[in-house]
Amino acid sequence: MSEQFEPVIICFTCNWCSYRAADLAGTARMHYAPNVRLVRLMCSGRLDPTFIMKALSGGADGVLITGCHPGECHYIEQNYKAQSRWLLLRRVLKGLGIAPERVKLTWTSASEGTKLTKEINSFVEEIRDQGPLAWHKNLQQEKQETSQHNPKQAPVEVTV
Amino acid sequence: MSNDKTNKIGVYVCHCGTNISHTVDVAKVRDWAAEGLGSEGVVIARDYKFMCSSPGQELIEQDIKELGLDRVVVAACSPHLHELTFRNASKRAGLNPYLTELASIREQVSWVHTDKEAATEKAKAVVTGAVERVIENEPLEELKVAIHPDTLVVGGGIAGIQAALEIANAGKKVWLVEREASIGGHMAQFDKTFPTLDCAACILTPRMFEAGNHPNIELMTWSEVTNVAGYVGNFSVTIKKKPRYLKEELCTGCRICIEKCPTKVVDQGYEAGIGYRKAIYTSSAQAVPKYPVIDTENCNFFQKGTCKVCEKSCPTEAIDYEQKEEFLTVDVGNIILATGYDLFDARKVSNYGYGRLPNVFTSIEFERMCNAAGPTSGDIVLRDGKTTPKTVGIIHCVGSRDRNYNNYCSNICCMQSLKFAHLVKERTGDTVYDFYIDMRTPMKAYDEFYQRVLEEGTLFVRGKVAQVTDAARKASEEGKLMVQVEDTLIGKQRRIPVDMVILSIGMEPRHDAKETGKLFGIGCSANGWFTEKHAKLDPISTMTEGIFIAGTATGPKDIPTSVAQGSAAAARVLNMIMRGEVTLEPIKASVYQGQCSGCRICNSLCPFNAITFLEDRKVSEINPALCQGCGTCVAACPAGAISGTGFSNDQILAQIDGLLMDVTLADA
Ligand SMILES: Cc1cc2nc3c(=O)[nH]c(=O)nc-3n(C[C@H](O)[C@H](O)[C@H](O)COP(=O)(O)OP(=O)(O)OC[C@H]3O[C@@H](n4cnc5c(N)ncnc54)[C@H](O)[C@@H]3O)c2cc1C
Ligand code: FES
Numbered sequence: 069m070s071e072q073f074e075p076v077i078i079c080f081t082c083n084w085c086s087y088r089a090a091d092l093a094g095t096a097r098m099h100y101a102p103n104v105r106l107v108r109l110m111c112s113g114r115l116d117p118t119f120i121m122k123a124l125s126g127g128a129d130g131v132l133i134t135g136c137h138p139g140e141c142h143y144i145e146q147n148y149k150a151q152s153r154w155l156l157l158r159r160v161l162k163g164l165g166i167a168p169e170r171v172k173l174t175w176t177s178a179s180e181g182t183k184l185t186k187e188i189n190s191f192v193e194e195i196r197d198q199g200p201l202a203w204h205k206n207l208q209q210e211k212q213e214t215s216q217h218n219p220k221q222a223p224v225e226v227t228v
Numbered sequence: 229m230s231n232d233k234t235n236k237i238g239v240y241v242c243h244c245g246t247n248i249s250h251t252v253d254v255a256k257v258r259d260w261a262a263e264g265l266g267s268e269g270v271v272i273a274r275d276y277k278f279m280c281s282s283p284g285q286e287l288i289e290q291d292i293k294e295l296g297l298d299r300v301v302v303a304a305c306s307p308h309l310h311e312l313t314f315r316n317a318s319k320r321a322g323l324n325p326y327l328t329e330l331a332s333i334r335e336q337v338s339w340v341h342t343d344k345e346a347a348t349e350k351a352k353a354v355v356t357g358a359v360e361r362v363i364e365n366e367p368l369e370e371l372k373v374a375i376h377p378d379t380l381v382v383g384g385g386i387a388g389i390q391a392a393l394e395i396a397n398a399g400k401k402v403w404l405v406e407r408e409a410s411i412g413g414h415m416a417q418f419d420k421t422f423p424t425l426d427c428a429a430c431i432l433t434p435r436m437f438e439a440g441n442h443p444n445i446e447l448m449t450w451s452e453v454t455n456v457a458g459y460v461g462n463f464s465v466t467i468k469k470k471p472r473y474l475k476e477e478l479c480t481g482c483r484i485c486i487e488k489c490p491t492k493v494v495d496q497g498y499e500a501g502i503g504y505r506k507a508i509y510t511s512s513a514q515a516v517p518k519y520p521v522i523d524t525e526n527c528n529f530f531q532k533g534t535c536k537v538c539e540k541s542c543p544t545e546a547i548d549y550e551q552k553e554e555f556l557t558v559d560v561g562n563i564i565l566a567t568g569y570d571l572f573d574a575r576k577v578s579n580y581g582y583g584r585l586p587n588v589f590t591s592i593e594f595e596r597m598c599n600a601a602g603p604t605s606g607d608i609v610l611r612d613g614k615t616t617p618k619t620v621g622i623i624h625c626v627g628s629r630d631r632n633y634n635n636y637c638s639n640i641c642c643m644q645s646l647k648f649a650h651l652v653k654e655r656t657g658d659t660v661y662d663f664y665i666d667m668r669t670p671m672k673a674y675d676e677f678y679q680r681v682l683e684e685g686t687l688f689v690r691g692k693v694a695q696v697t698d699a700a701r702k703a704s705e706e707g708k709l710m711v712q713v714e715d716t717l718i719g720k721q722r723r724i725p726v727d728m729v730i731l732s733i734g735m736e737p738r739h740d741a742k743e744t745g746k747l748f749g750i751g752c753s754a755n756g757w758f759t760e761k762h763a764k765l766d767p768i769s770t771m772t773e774g775i776f777i778a779g780t781a782t783g784p785k786d787i788p789t790s791v792a793q794g795s796a797a798a799a800r801v802l803n804m805i806m807r808g809e810v811t812l813e814p815i816k817a818s819v820y821q822g823q824c825s826g827c828r829i830c831n832s833l834c835p836f837n838a839i840t841f842l843e844d845r846k847v848s849e850i851n852p853a854l855c856q857g858c859g860t861c862v863a864a865c866p867a868g869a870i871s872g873t874g875f876s877n878d879q880i881l882a883q884i885d886g887l888l889m890d891v892t893l894a895d896a
Binding site: 078084091093095097100107115118126128139140149153185204 | 339341346872883895
């Protein structure tokens, strides 16, 4: 493989800060790696860990969670809840054998287009270093294998 | 992933002139939608130069009617710009507006990426995400809430006064909250105002008086907002009234207490540190309201327990040393923040010597000095209080346009410096040097004023001053302040002797702007100024509905612009009041009680107390009027019993699927 690995990253943004930071990055024509795809939530507190598992099992190599800075959440304090969920999820990921570094949390206010750009670019590099996750491929493979061998006990499948 | 709901989806890809099409192959995205997403229910995909134009919108409307579309995806700019536009287009064609999704391929793709192939691939993924999501969208009804007709204005500078008067004159009630003892803000400190040179007090005091005596304005000075609850149309605001230590209803404003008070202190506020006030004081004789306050830190009675001269001298027995702070909660529909600016601390530029060299003054000190009612009765004198300077140097941009301090331009310093040059010339006939980097006089009648000052004989030196020093290099420099500057017009270093230096210090966001922003739920820019909803098209609104901003709280500006913004904010508020109700996004959470296990995990997660536990039925319930739609409870419910409209699990999971469809297809 001579081509460099291009990771795919899902980035969860909050309607009030990081999504607007992304808008600002656009308006100001700042450039960042095209590897990241955004999902808008009303608040980082809306982030159900299932969404992250869905992204990772569905082909993403990394997930970037963004939200308002501590104390600046549009809904007062919900970003703290996002943070605790993220911390817990990291432990779960470790247990599953997935590097917790694949899921990163960063705070960006609506005016921090520059910061968001930098965070995205450095996260893309971090995930490039991690290499492909390919969870979805394993799932696809497993599915095929199980149907071939017809085992008594179905393997644990991530249904999200 | 295929669409078993047999939808009829239309996809519209916008070129945005060339804004999108120069980096995204629009035709490829269109073809992908038509062919690749046909199995998902896409029945038509089109591209168009400007989707947001009338013909662009009509395309969608026509297709909805003729092809019977039941879902629409527009791949164009950010939903923050045109979501409403396209929702309205759908609505006009008889489709529920919430069945329309905007995929941002401009802000999120064409403007931030350069590689055309990668950008096109990403645009396809973003469109796929939107298509998958829109399939899960539910038709929603807009929520209407009534607007309380009262308004809160925070900050009684010229911008806040203007806003309050406009609303009050339209017959609506205003709560005007000012933290200081008097309204007026910075403008009340000035002598003359550029470019017309009318006296600040002559134009401001009548407005202050009008605001203070208006039947529709509830003026609360020496007060601060401590809590804000609710949402647009229905805010509940707690105001703290600090103790003045006198009963306002008894005080006649006769000022005998002030006259008799034996304690004189340097006035760091209104007099900018170059004048004095008593321990019981008003900012000036024109203060509105006229009631004084006691400065407890300097009052003999509060410090030592003796004196009580004010109490003894008051003819109406208004003094009340026992007074406590009071809290008041008021309901308002809209809020205007006009909290103004702070001034840059000149001490930070140590090479200009402010605070160390006595005859280096700041602009605000000079304003007070020029003012006929100020500490020197309008005489321009050195720090000794008597010597008239013969040569004065004025330095522009102190703390502004400087990477070490603030990178922005403070907007008014050039004009303010020119005003000072004129005033010095007029009153003393001195030699005046004006040190500027660039001359910025773009507003109405500003450059004409510059021409006038040029003709009056002020000497302009173009260059950034390196240093102001009193260290003499030769006998002729003894006793002088030497201004070291590179005169960039002649390309030479110069050392110019002057007697007095005036620093045109820049404007800064209020030191507590961030906390104020948090209190009202609005954001600040990287430099710390309140952020507008849209810098160009909506400079008065904020991201939070019902909260408006005006004047220098959003960035440096002059009086005319601050006044115009005050009026503009008032117009926006009156518009809301006239409408009587606002439409809210129907983004709300609700509990499916059949599935609720009564675990109460969600109860403590809601900062708005919208969730209550029904003891009798052992399930939780969400009050839609209080729910703000953040979705935290939706994400937390272990039973999956809470759903959130607009951002449901199904919508988000489908969008993720769509965003990653290319990856799964490639590897299948
Ligand atoms: C030296 C100098 C000279 C100038 N000369 C001119 C001139 O000649 N012509 C001209 O056009 N412009 C001039 N300007 C600019 C002018 O000062 C401003 O444009 C104008 O005063 C801005 O008014 P404002 O109401 O936005 O802010 P401010 O005057 O700062 O008023 C804000 C008010 O809000 C209050 N406040 C702040 N925070 C709170 C809070 N949390 N709660 C309650 N109240 C609060 C403050 O106490 C204050 O009363 C000059 C500026 C300077 C520094
Ligand atoms: S609103 Fe941005 S994190 Fe809560």
